[in-house]
Amino acid sequence: MPPSIAPSPLGDAPQATRPPITIGGYLIDRLHAMGVDHVFGIPGDYILTLYKMLEESPIELVGMTREDSAGFAADAYARVRGLGCLCVTYCVGGLSACNSVAGAYAEKSPVVVLTGSPGMGERVKNPLLHHKVKDFSTQFEVYEKITVASAVLDDPLTAFHEIDRVLAAAVRYKRPVYLEIPRDLVLAGPVVPHRAPAGLPPSDPDALREAVEEAANLLAAAKRPMILADVEIHRFGLQDELLALAEGAGLPIATTILGKSVIAEGHPLFVGVYEGAMGRAEVAERVEEADCLLMLGCFLTDINLGIFTAKLDPSRCIDATSEDLRIRHHHYRDVRLDDFIAGLRDRRLQLARPLVPPKGPAVAPAWVAVPDAPMTSARLFARLDRMLGEDMVVIADIGDSLFGSADLHMTRRTEFISPAYYTSMGFAVPAAVGAGMAQPEHRALVIVGDGAFQMTGMELSTIARYGLNPIVVVLNNKGYTTERFILEGSFNDVHEWKFHKIPEVLGTGLGIEVRTEGELDAALEAALAHTSSFSLLNVHLDPMDRSPALERLATKLAGRL
Numbered sequence: 001m002p003p004s005i006a007p008s009p010l011g012d013a014p015q016a017t018r019p020p021i022t023i024g025g026y027l028i029d030r031l032h033a034m035g036v037d038h039v040f041g042i043p044g045d046y047i048l049t050l051y052k053m054l055e056e057s058p059i060e061l062v063g064m065t066r067e068d069s070a071g072f073a074a075d076a077y078a079r080v081r082g083l084g085c086l087c088v089t090y091c092v093g094g095l096s097a098c099n100s101v102a103g104a105y106a107e108k109s110p111v112v113v114l115t116g117s118p119g120m121g122e123r124v125k126n127p128l129l130h131h132k133v134k135d136f137s138t139q140f141e142v143y144e145k146i147t148v149a150s151a152v153l154d155d156p157l158t159a160f161h162e163i164d165r166v167l168a169a170a171v172r173y174k175r176p177v178y179l180e181i182p183r184d185l186v187l188a189g190p191v192v193p194h195r196a197p198a199g200l201p202p203s204d205p206d207a208l209r210e211a212v213e214e215a216a217n218l219l220a221a222a223k224r225p226m227i228l229a230d231v232e233i234h235r236f237g238l239q240d241e242l243l244a245l246a247e248g249a250g251l252p253i254a255t256t257i258l259g260k261s262v263i264a265e266g267h268p269l270f271v272g273v274y275e276g277a278m279g280r281a282e283v284a285e286r287v288e289e290a291d292c293l294l295m296l297g298c299f300l301t302d303i304n305l306g307i308f309t310a311k312l313d314p315s316r317c318i319d320a321t322s323e324d325l326r327i328r329h330h331h332y333r334d335v336r337l338d339d340f341i342a343g344l345r346d347r348r349l350q351l352a353r354p355l356v357p358p359k360g361p362a363v364a365p366a367w368v369a370v371p372d373a374p375m376t377s378a379r380l381f382a383r384l385d386r387m388l389g390e391d392m393v394v395i396a397d398i399g400d401s402l403f404g405s406a407d408l409h410m411t412r413r414t415e416f417i418s419p420a421y422y423t424s425m426g427f428a429v430p431a432a433v434g435a436g437m438a439q440p441e442h443r444a445l446v447i448v449g450d451g452a453f454q455m456t457g458m459e460l461s462t463i464a465r466y467g468l469n470p471i472v473v474v475l476n477n478k479g480y481t482t483e484r485f486i487l488e489g490s491f492n493d494v495h496e497w498k499f500h501k502i503p504e505v506l507g508t509g510l511g512i513e514v515r516t517e518g519e520l521d522a523a524l525e526a527a528l529a530h531t532s533s534f535s536l537l538n539v540h541l542d543p544m545d546r547s548p549a550l551e552r553l554a555t556k557l558a559g560r561l
Ligand SMILES: Cc1ncc(C[n+]2csc(CCOP(=O)(O)OP(=O)(O)O)c2C)c(N)n1
Pocket: 398, 399, 400, 401, 423, 424, 425, 426, 448, 449, 450, 451, 452, 453, 475, 477, 479, 480, 481, 482, 483
């Protein structure tokens, strides 16, 4: 199908000074305007024209080794920047990325999936074109299940509007979206002039006023009010508003593990990470005994609630999210989370008694190596805690990497990235690519199990190619330790790799083998000093060694089998 000639959608500028806008060009312009400077993926013939356009645009293409890794990278990028994007070919690429996009959906990370597909002109008589699974629409139908909005841009009359609708949904709901362009429409132009749309719909002013009134009265009357802040505060960039509200009213704040680091953990109002019975007892007590709990952007998952050991009484809760607002048993519609927080802040709540929260140590306790002592998970995390600086971001894979990380002290906010709800193995190393591109000034500390590393760790190749310098700590406990505590069997073993030799294969990087506390100390010093490329520490642990948090969790899960 030839590109249609149409008037410029960009307003009054004369046609001669701009190339005519096309579906592909408009998509790239909108993504860039929305803060996307990098796109992750692997090309293929159905998406090559768009790749060429991206290469010639201000957006940088980041070539990965696998499409699911590109999904993890785009997810991490979205968590840091507010919107991420992967660009893959039809089915062989797109279907491979399903798991990581599903994870982004589950954890509210706005990732745009861009994919090509056979041209509309090629589909006549339903030929067996390569990469087709069942119908031409199979990939679209699969993605409908794991995205909040999706479209096939197969008609220039609707394509521009569809791009606006789908991208707006990603921003509104902080969930992945899907856009497919048949390859012969990438260069098609608009049929009628088109303008980019305005922002999010406003709150209903009456509902907002009433909700703020009710919440403010409850908080003012409470003796032990506090805030539980979760992941949406991060996704919607509301950290400053949260702090202004909490500081103005003197409200203590706990976070969940998924929301860990929405507030700097050294802040005097920070109580700790709440995880029901899995977390620190004094934090659980404090949250569960609150007579008015202001839950902001909370996501009530089993992991966040310590496998549902949390005891939160709805009649004492104000539960505000981007999708819903419940105050005790009242429901309010069309009240935006940002407006609600700002409304409460503007009420200048004065609590009767300013509350001083009980606190764990604000800084990591001292750690002195017992030189020949074999490494344990508990001692490893205690040592990692000491090296966290202002300029570091922690990316934890699942398993003991995640549970051990819960007790790390985050000095800066929004520096902890982990798939703490969907818990898909293999997230962390590719996520370091996304976070590194999104925020090159912050060095990543990647904590990853040997099992998870064997899934996607070779994304270190991309890290080497683009000159990123994360410190990757592999917890080499010879297999699936998390599962050993639930049900042991030889299925939990993996073939042991010499992880520290990977730099030799890649031709760059610093690899170090660690068996003792003395070796760990020296290795971390060397890794910190080695800034020109990545460092990889192969830390040997006993297969049955585990952090205290993992021990508690495994006991609970085993009871459910
Ligand atoms: C993609 C994926 N496959 C399987 C699982 C199930 N699973 C949960 S924990 C785990 C073991 C993780 O092993 P490792 O990465 O070495 O971490 P460890 O438990 O040893 O700390 C497995 C296989 C999963 N969560 N994700």
